[in-house]
Amino acid sequence: MSDPMNSARQGFDPGRRNFLKAAGLLGAGAAASPRVLRALAPAEAQAASVRGEESSVFSACDMCFNRCGLIARVRGGRVTKLDPNPLFTKSRGMLCARGQAGVAQLYDSDRLKTPLLRQGARGEGKWKRISWDEAIALLSAKLEEIGKKYTRCGMLFSAGADMQSAFVNRFAEVYGSFNVTSHESLCLISGNRAFLDTFGEVPFADVLNSRYVIMAGANRFEALVTPDSMDMVEAMKGGAKLVVLDPRFTKTAAMADEWWPIRPGTDMAFMLALCNVIINEKLYDERWVAEKTFGLPELHEHVSAYTPEWAAQETGIPGPEIARIARELAAAAPASLVYPGRRTSDYENSTQIRRSFAIVNALLGNWDKPGGLLAARQVGVKPVPADAPWYDDNPETRVDAHLVPLMFEEEGSFVLTREAVITGEPYPVKGWFVYKTNPMQTAPDRTRTLEMVKAMEFVCVVDIQMSDTAWMADLVLPAPSYLERKDPCQALQGSSACACVVTREPAVPAMFESRPVFDVLKEVAGRLDLAEHFDFTIEEYRAKQLAALNGAADVLARDGVYYNPSKVYGIYDNMGYKTKSAKIELYNQRYITAGLDPLPVYAPPKSPPKEIADSAFRMVVGRSALVTQSSSTNNALLHELVPTNTLWMHPAAAARLGLKDGEMVRVKSPVGEGTQKLHVTAHIREDTVYTETGFGALSKGLSRINGNGLCIAAVLEGKYDSVTGNAAMHETFVSVTKAGGAA
Amino acid sequence: MKPQLAMVIDSAKCMDCKGCMVACKVANEVPGGHFRNWIKVKEVAEPRPGRGRQGHFQPGACMHCDKPMCVDACPTGATFKDPKDGTVKIDRALCIGCGNCIPACPYGARYRHPVLKVADKCDYCPERRERGLLPACVDTCPTKARVFGDIADPDSEAARLLAANQGRIARVVRADSDTKPNMFYLADTAPADWPHKASITPPMLALTKWALPGVSALIGLAAAGVAAMAARRFLIERDGGGSGHGPGHGTEKEG
Ligand code: SF4
Ligand code: SF4
Ligand code: SF4
Numbered sequence: 001m002s003d004p005m006n007s008a009r010q011g012f013d014p015g016r017r018n019f020l021k022a023a024g025l026l027g028a029g030a031a032a033s034p035r036v037l038r039a040l041a042p043a044e045a046q047a048a049s050v051r052g053e054e055s056s057v058f059s060a061c062d063m064c065f066n067r068c069g070l071i072a073r074v075r076g077g078r079v080t081k082l083d084p085n086p087l088f089t090k091s092r093g094m095l096c097a098r099g100q101a102g103v104a105q106l107y108d109s110d111r112l113k114t115p116l117l118r119q120g121a122r123g124e125g126k127w128k129r130i131s132w133d134e135a136i137a138l139l140s141a142k143l144e145e146i147g148k149k150y151t152r153c154g155m156l157f158s159a160g161a162d163m164q165s166a167f168v169n170r171f172a173e174v175y176g177s178f179n180v181t182s183h184e185s186l187c188l189i190s191g192n193r194a195f196l197d198t199f200g201e202v203p204f205a206d207v208l209n210s211r212y213v214i215m216a217g218a219n220r221f222e223a224l225v226t227p228d229s230m231d232m233v234e235a236m237k238g239g240a241k242l243v244v245l246d247p248r249f250t251k252t253a254a255m256a257d258e259w260w261p262i263r264p265g266t267d268m269a270f271m272l273a274l275c276n277v278i279i280n281e282k283l284y285d286e287r288w289v290a291e292k293t294f295g296l297p298e299l300h301e302h303v304s305a306y307t308p309e310w311a312a313q314e315t316g317i318p319g320p321e322i323a324r325i326a327r328e329l330a331a332a333a334p335a336s337l338v339y340p341g342r343r344t345s346d347y348e349n350s351t352q353i354r355r356s357f358a359i360v361n362a363l364l365g366n367w368d369k370p371g372g373l374l375a376a377r378q379v380g381v382k383p384v385p386a387d388a389p390w391y392d393d394n395p396e397t398r399v400d401a402h403l404v405p406l407m408f409e410e411e412g413s414f415v416l417t418r419e420a421v422i423t424g425e426p427y428p429v430k431g432w433f434v435y436k437t438n439p440m441q442t443a444p445d446r447t448r449t450l451e452m453v454k455a456m457e458f459v460c461v462v463d464i465q466m467s468d469t470a471w472m473a474d475l476v477l478p479a480p481s482y483l484e485r486k487d488p489c490q491a492l493q494g495s496s497a498c499a500c501v502v503t504r505e506p507a508v509p510a511m512f513e514s515r516p517v518f519d520v521l522k523e524v525a526g527r528l529d530l531a532e533h534f535d536f537t538i539e540e541y542r543a544k545q546l547a548a549l550n551g552a553a554d555v556l557a558r559d560g561v562y563y564n565p566s567k568v569y570g571i572y573d574n575m576g577y578k579t580k581s582a583k584i585e586l587y588n589q590r591y592i593t594a595g596l597d598p599l600p601v602y603a604p605p606k607s608p609p610k611e612i613a614d615s616a617f618r619m620v621v622g623r624s625a626l627v628t629q630s631s632s633t634n635n636a637l638l639h640e641l642v643p644t645n646t647l648w649m650h651p652a653a654a655a656r657l658g659l660k661d662g663e664m665v666r667v668k669s670p671v672g673e674g675t676q677k678l679h680v681t682a683h684i685r686e687d688t689v690y691t692e693t694g695f696g697a698l699s700k701g702l703s704r705i706n707g708n709g710l711c712i713a714a715v716l717e718g719k720y721d722s723v724t725g726n727a728a729m730h731e732t733f734v735s736v737t738k739a740g741g742a743a
Numbered sequence: 744m745k746p747q748l749a750m751v752i753d754s755a756k757c758m759d760c761k762g763c764m765v766a767c768k769v770a771n772e773v774p775g776g777h778f779r780n781w782i783k784v785k786e787v788a789e790p791r792p793g794r795g796r797q798g799h800f801q802p803g804a805c806m807h808c809d810k811p812m813c814v815d816a817c818p819t820g821a822t823f824k825d826p827k828d829g830t831v832k833i834d835r836a837l838c839i840g841c842g843n844c845i846p847a848c849p850y851g852a853r854y855r856h857p858v859l860k861v862a863d864k865c866d867y868c869p870e871r872r873e874r875g876l877l878p879a880c881v882d883t884c885p886t887k888a889r890v891f892g893d894i895a896d897p898d899s900e901a902a903r904l905l906a907a908n909q910g911r912i913a914r915v916v917r918a919d920s921d922t923k924p925n926m927f928y929l930a931d932t933a934p935a936d937w938p939h940k941a942s943i944t945p946p947m948l949a950l951t952k953w954a955l956p957g958v959s960a961l962i963g964l965a966a967a968g969v970a971a972m973a974a975r976r977f978l979i980e981r982d983g984g985g986s987g988h989g990p991g992h993g994t995e996k997e998g
Contacts, residue, residue: 054874083876084883094885100765221758224885233756233886249790251759254798261792321793625760637765640775665764732846 057507058560062482063098064628065161066226072507085560090494092230098466101637112478113512140527142458152176161489168435171521174393174533176396181414190726191344194354200578202493203373207231210371210569212332216245216267218341221252222624227497249683265605266314271356273311274326276303283330287364295587302599306639333364335371346730351723352600362584378566379491404725405594407678413725418452418458430457440468441630445718466701468527480510501562608733617689621712633694634702640683645692645709646679654680664739670716675708675739744895747829749925751904754932756888759800763880770879778856779865780804785933799933804865805852806924816847816943849920849938
């Protein structure tokens with residue numbers, strides 16, 4: 001009795017190889033009940049849903065940055081279920097737990113429903129409901145006023161990873177402010193910097209085709225990145241080896257072929273020792289390295305003292321094991337790699353740490369090859385540039401410019417911008433427009449973020465829920481969730497899986513009084529005499545984006561995803577690298593001019609201050625397949641699975657401090673403290689504690705996580721990567737005591 | 744061989760992301776505090792540096808057993824094994840919510856629905872299958888660790904996977920409560936020691952213990968239930984007979 005379509009889809013293999021075959025079979029079966037698999041045009045879908053039939057609408061998940069393609073099932077005007085779009089290869093046709101929990105975000109009673117104007121003091125939680133007309137008038141007036149008083153750069157714009165964030169950045173540009181930050185400088189820019197400064201671009205890891213992967217500072221089976229997480233499982237099924245270095249026994253460590261509980265902050269020592277072995281034993285492709293890289297002799301000399309025995313002292317991993325791993329890694333080259341990682345906001349020298357990762361990859365000769373590091377593929381989505389006006393009185397640069405040598409001009413540094421706002425130097429920034437990002441939770445040192453808010457004359461937050469940042473704002477505007485929105489197109493690359501385009505159609509109309517940030521900015525632009533820069537609809541914007549991709553719009557409507565079958569490997573066959581030497585820079589020449597070490601120089605991680613050495617731990621933080629920072633922890637379905645965050649501590653450490661599993665502890669750092677439940681487990685090193693992001697909210701509008709657990713921002717110090725200004729979130733030592741006891 | 748919808752699970756691919764659990768919850772409107780499916784985690788008290796594959800995650804749900812003790816425990820015939828597809832079903836109209844079947848399942852696959860006041864468990868998403876979709880958990884699984892299909896149909900992926908792994912198939916069973924589950928794991932799976940001893944209260948005892956609204960309604964329901972149970976028993980006896988499965992402990996081949 002098995003359903004023919006089910007049988008067909010049983011052939012589905014998450015690997016690229018069988019995917020299209022499976023999709024083809026699916027297409028054949030789809031004829032039987034087209035509506036199930038093919039989404040309808042929005043109007044048609046609405047009509048069907050009102051008739052009580054099920055309709056299906058294509059969208060892309062917004063529960064994290066991965067943007068998994070999905071099909072929303074709608075009945076009676078309600079989204080009943082989200083299914084993965086089986087044609088979406090980047091996610092290997094899946095939706096994770098958070099993706100599945102998207103319906104609970106849509107129908108969350110905690111959602112913002114109307115524009116709100118602050119009444120009492122900031123953070124007091126007294127709000128007055130106002131109309132959109134009032135809200136738009138106020139926002140426009142404040143933008144005008146701050147621009148006049150402090151120049152247009154007196155406004156800071158911060159937008160999260162959202163498909164409408166491009167409109168916030170566009171608005172900032174035409175309004176005239178250079179001061180734009182995003183979540184990236186609290187996350188990934190150190191790693192990007194490192195790989196960019198080695199290979200000339202930021203690569204994708206071809207995990208699926210790799211035979212040997214070293215993962216350090218990344219937890220891919222929990223912190224999902226598509227398609228890497230699934231591809232790693234598939235590659236291992238085919239015999240690839242995964243070596244994990246992590247102070248914690250994560251799920252990734254549990255499934256790996258080898259796990260080493262490395263001492264936190266010593267990854268560079270491990271990588272330099274790999275270079276030492278690979279070079280000394282000539283385990284690299286000499287012709288390739290000579291032809292494609294720059295600075296081998298310098299690197300050779302540089303790593304001569306970084307022997308595996310030396311690295312053993314630093315990392316806690318035995319020297320012979322390091323040497324063996326180096327040999328195995330090199331033997332599998334070029335189909336082997338050191339995984340670049342994503343969040344690299346961990347240490348003050350994170351850029352140089354990740355440079356050491358990049359250099360090992362360069363020695364493996366894996367660039368642009370199957371199983372190695374891949375260059376960006378052509379997707380073909382066109383940018384829609386704005387012709388921004390010139391403002392004579394503006395300062396020359398961003399407020400955080402020149403504070404670190406190699407900042408990304410378009411991202412800046414949130415931590416450094418915050419300091420500039422507080423001090424008012426080099427110039428005053430007095431207004432803040434925030435869209436769907438939550439630095440009160442995600443930026444280290446919440447006390448400083450509160451200082452920053454205090455320095456602001458006006459803060460407006462647009463979000464779907466009362467985030468901690470919204471809680472501190474003056475004006476809070478309700479945005480529709482991704483399931484209620486028509487969005488522009490977004491280009492995505494899924495490693496070797498695909499180069500593709502996704503977009504969003506609304507599955508249901510915007511709820512309550514919520515309005516897309518695009519509509520808000522368009523209206524404000526009109527009032528500020530900037531209407532010409534927002535003189536388009538979302539459809540028209542999409543058409544401009546897709547101008548070079550013939551027929552893409554139709555394919556998107558039919559399949560929910562458009563693929564560009566562009567070249568995957570060998571992109572650099574006849575091309576130089578975008579570096580100074582036009583080669584892969586083992587030795588970075590630009591770094592010398594910038595006053596930086598041209599080769600990564602190891603410095604041991606700091607030890608805890610003497611006074612607290614007995615009870616102090618290095619704190620490490622992370623997320624999981626159920627947690628995307630604070631944007632997902634208040635979700636009812638996810639909250640049931642992760643009701644709070646706990647502090648992981650090794651049994652020996654807990655015994656030493658007389659602490660018991662399950663009891664409440666006080667976690668204290670030089671900048672703040674908080675309480676949470678203790679989780680005593682041998683799955684962490686004795687010198688390290690761990691907790692998850694996204695809890696301990698101040699906002700009473702987040703009913704499930706308000707005052708629940710520890711907010712990492714409350715205890716982490718506001719340190720930053722000295723090269724990029726990226727936050728450095730693993731540089732804090734905390735002391736842990738029984739809650740309620742003496743400090 | 745009779746039709747038998749089943750799951751063949753490559754548990755080594757499961758990363759405990761719980762996508763399947765949330766998908767199921769949404770698809771089947773499973774109330775808070777309850778789940779129809781799960782991931783069991785192998786305890787690793789002291790992970791050892793340098794060692795590999797120390798952990799293991801094992802997806803599960805109702806195993807639509809060949810000798811379902813839940814069916815034996817049901818006093819009304821609401822729980823029955825459907826010979827048409829081999830699934831073990833709960834007829835909500837007949838279920839009196841006595842909860843007798845719950846401890847009878849060695850896998851803890853059942854719970855009492857607090858709103859509907861009936862027993863509930865995995866049913867392989869019949870509403871989805873009718874529309875040509877896979878069960879919600881199978882559909883959403885990132886690594887496709889869960890494979891679903893009719894193992895009696897040699898063309899199904901589930902049957903093919905079973906055939907290709909002959910001699911490497913494991914079922915999680917407890918010797919004193921072997922229900923002959925139709926959930927097959929490839930090669931080693933862990934943990935294996937978690938099923939509990941099935942316990943069945945005699946049906947009539949359960950009926951008398953179930954003292955709720957009105958005695959007359961109770962008698963009416965019970966009478967209907969007994970009739971249905973008799974009818975279903977008859978059906979199963981007639982269509983049933985020997986299942987194609989051999990003794991189900993540890994590893995076993997499927998044909
Ligand atoms: S990985 Fe999960 S949360 Fe992220 S986009 Fe995909 S389904 Fe959504
Ligand atoms: S797993 Fe439990 S509930 Fe499911 S058929 Fe077997 S005995 Fe019954
Ligand atoms: S969805 Fe798949 S990988 Fe995730 S927990 Fe369930 S079975 Fe495991």
